Amino acid sequence: MAINYKKCPRCGKRDSIPIVYGYPTVELAEEAEKGKVVLGGCCVMEDDPEFHCQNCNYQWNRLEAEEAAYGEITGFKASVGGYFDGFTQVHIDFAARQIIRTHSLDDPEAVFSKRLAVKTLKNLPGQLKDMDLLNWKRRYENSQVLDGTQWQVEIQRQGRILRKSGSNGFPDKWDDFCRLIQKISGRPFA
Numbered sequence: 001m002a003i004n005y006k007k008c009p010r011c012g013k014r015d016s017i018p019i020v021y022g023y024p025t026v027e028l029a030e031e032a033e034k035g036k037v038v039l040g041g042c043c044v045m046e047d048d049p050e051f052h053c054q055n056c057n058y059q060w061n062r063l064e065a066e067e068a069a070y071g072e073i074t075g076f077k078a079s080v081g082g083y084f085d086g087f088t089q090v091h092i093d094f095a096a097r098q099i100i101r102t103h104s105l106d107d108p109e110a111v112f113s114k115r116l117a118v119k120t121l122k123n124l125p126g127q128l129k130d131m132d133l134l135n136w137k138r139r140y141e142n143s144q145v146l147d148g149t150q151w152q153v154e155i156q157r158q159g160r161i162l163r164k165s166g167s168n169g170f171p172d173k174w175d176d177f178c179r180l181i182q183k184i185s186g187r188p189f190a
């Protein structure tokens with residue numbers, strides 16, 4: 001799982017305990033006494049917090065943890081292509097506010113790059129979240145097709161890199177992902 005729901009979105013510590021709702025049983029009351037859970041009360045609302053940080057007392061739910069995880073993305077590289085047509089690679093760097101696009105069969109000097117608008121970058125984490133990018137499997141494979149299309153996405157997050165890849169197999173939102181990159185770069189990506 002690429003999203004750590006138990007990590008506090010405010011202080012970043014992984015020292016959280018679950019918040020439990022409903023009328024507490026004796027066992028649950030004991031657990032709460034020992035500091036293993038927090039009692040959230042009898043009524044559950046849809047956006048109630050599910051985790052409690054023991055370091056800073058902040059409370060949050062899954063949705064907020066997901067938003068925080070996407071907010072930690074600092075950039076990504078994506079490539080797609082095949083043996084005969086070569087590979088298209090893009091690198092989106094959030095800090096440099098830049099997209100760089102290269103193609104393996106092009107002149108190495110012919111690098112396309114474009115400065116990204118602040119608004120484009122601001123929308124990106126939410127768009128990547130809509131595509132469920134962080135929850136894509138590590139590998140998608142369809143062994144019935146030879147050659148065909150290979151792809152890879154390398155997501156840079158604070159302090160770590162996540163890699164997803166495929167060979168003729170794709171996550172559900174792959175086409176949306178390609179369209180997004182096409183839209184940002186103004187150049188084909190497929």
Ligand SMILES: [Zn+2]
Binds near residue numbers: 011054055056
């Ligand atoms: Zn905290």
